[in-house]
Structures are given as structure tokens and as C-alpha cells.
Amino acid sequence: MDPQLYIKLSIILYWCSLLIYTSYWVIGFLGRGLRFYVLLGGVILHSLSITFRGISIEYFPLTNKFESFTAFALSCFIVLLCYSRVESYVYRISLFCVGYCFFVVASVFFSMKQSYAPPLMLTIWYILHVPISFFCYALWTSSAAAAMARYFSEGDKKRFENIIDFGFQYGLIAFSISMIFGGLWGYVAWGSYFLWDAKLLWSVIIWFFYATCIHLDYWPEASRRFKTPLALVGFVILLTTYVGTSFLIKSTHSF
Numbered sequence: 001m002d003p004q005l006y007i008k009l010s011i012i013l014y015w016c017s018l019l020i021y022t023s024y025w026v027i028g029f030l031g032r033g034l035r036f037y038v039l040l041g042g043v044i045l046h047s048l049s050i051t052f053r054g055i056s057i058e059y060f061p062l063t064n065k066f067e068s069f070t071a072f073a074l075s076c077f078i079v080l081l082c083y084s085r086v087e088s089y090v091y092r093i094s095l096f097c098v099g100y101c102f103f104v105v106a107s108v109f110f111s112m113k114q115s116y117a118p119p120l121m122l123t124i125w126y127i128l129h130v131p132i133s134f135f136c137y138a139l140w141t142s143s144a145a146a147a148m149a150r151y152f153s154e155g156d157k158k159r160f161e162n163i164i165d166f167g168f169q170y171g172l173i174a175f176s177i178s179m180i181f182g183g184l185w186g187y188v189a190w191g192s193y194f195l196w197d198a199k200l201l202w203s204v205i206i207w208f209f210y211a212t213c214i215h216l217d218y219w220p221e222a223s224r225r226f227k228t229p230l231a232l233v234g235f236v237i238l239l240t241t242y243v244g245t246s247f248l249i250k251s252t253h254s255f
Helices: 005-027 030-057 065-082 089-109 126-151 157-190 196-216 220-247
Strands: none
Touching: 005 030, 005 089, 030 065, 065 089, 065 126, 089 126, 126 157, 126 220, 157 196, 157 220, 196 220
């Protein structure tokens, strides 16, 4: 089939998923079951859209700013699906807002045209590194959303603390694995496992930050007082690491 047909199908599915995600703003107020299936429908169409982009270029479809932003948005929506039983409007809308904003920004400011991967991306280590990074970013965003809910919701505070801890712990595990694959990718692409580059430096900073957050559990008083606000601080560091190093700071990793 003509690659241009696949990219056209991808764009159609993208707009359809946007329509479904937009309807979630209203349906999110309704019952748990209904909002789950609406969000699931958006995720399925969104995933198919990304898949067709990959088929059109015959490679992993994370090659430009549009694909990067929409992939991160999809990661947030998938995490939100996993926490569909959480009855907190503040949590749901906080996490959904982040994914929705990245989704809309991708469509408004970046081109949806085909983009073929440059030679430095043509390695299995890139394919393993980037998606895991997005997933751990989504987990840390979930922690920030749970921190917002803990401050402003009337629900079970302990439940939100558990979500924060889950995001901290498994986000750090995923990010550690991603950094290993990233080092191997760096060696293939630039001949070095580590470079004095803004993206890499901020990646080290965010790794130590969340490792510190986890180790607060060994200091109960500090954990009780600081873990929730640190989840919000972490989201700012996350945005700096992910977006800031591509738009505000010169980096070899600018996407």
C-alpha cells in the first residue's frame, strides 16, 4: 500500500482520537465504567494512528516533535486508564490535562507530515530507550497528579500516597533501564556512553532527584512532610528534562 495512504489514515485516526479525548471532559464526570471505555477508545485509535505512521516510514514512529509529544500524551492516557478506579476528579483531570495539552500542542504547533529517522536513530537501542522514557515520565506525572489530589481532594489520602510511591519507584526503575539503553544508543550514535550535554545532565539530575524521593522512606518525618510537595517539584524537573532541553537549551538530543 502507498505510504501516503498510511499517513493519511494516521492523521484521520489522530483527529478521531482527539474528538474522543475531548468528549472525556464531559464524560469524566459520569460513571467509572463509561469514562473508562471512552478513554480506552481514544487510546486504541491513538495507538493505531501511531502504528500507521510507523508503517508509512517502515520504522519506529518517534522521529520528530509531533511524534514525541503525541507519544508522551499516549503514555499519560495509558497510566490514567490503569488508575480508572481512583474516584478523584482532581487526580483524573490533572493527569488527563497534561496528556491532553501535549496532544493538542502536537497538532497545533508541529507538522504531521512524514519524517524519516536520521542515521543516528537507526538502532535497536533507540527503539528501547525512548518509549521506556515516556512511560516513566507518565508515571512521574501520575505522582504529581496524586500530589495535587492529596492537597485538594476529600478522598483517601493514603491512596494518593500509594500512587505517589508507585510512580516514584517504578518510574525510577523504568528510567534506570532507559538510561542503560540510552548509554548503549549513545555509544552507537556518538561513540561515547556519556556526553557533557544538557539532556544527559538533566537526566542524571532527575534520576538522583527521584532516587532521593524514594530514600525518604527511611526518614519517616521527612517523608511525611516533603514527599507530596516533592512530587510537584519533580514534575517541573521532568518538564525541564523533557521539553526544556529541546527548546530552551542547546542539546544534541533536541528532538
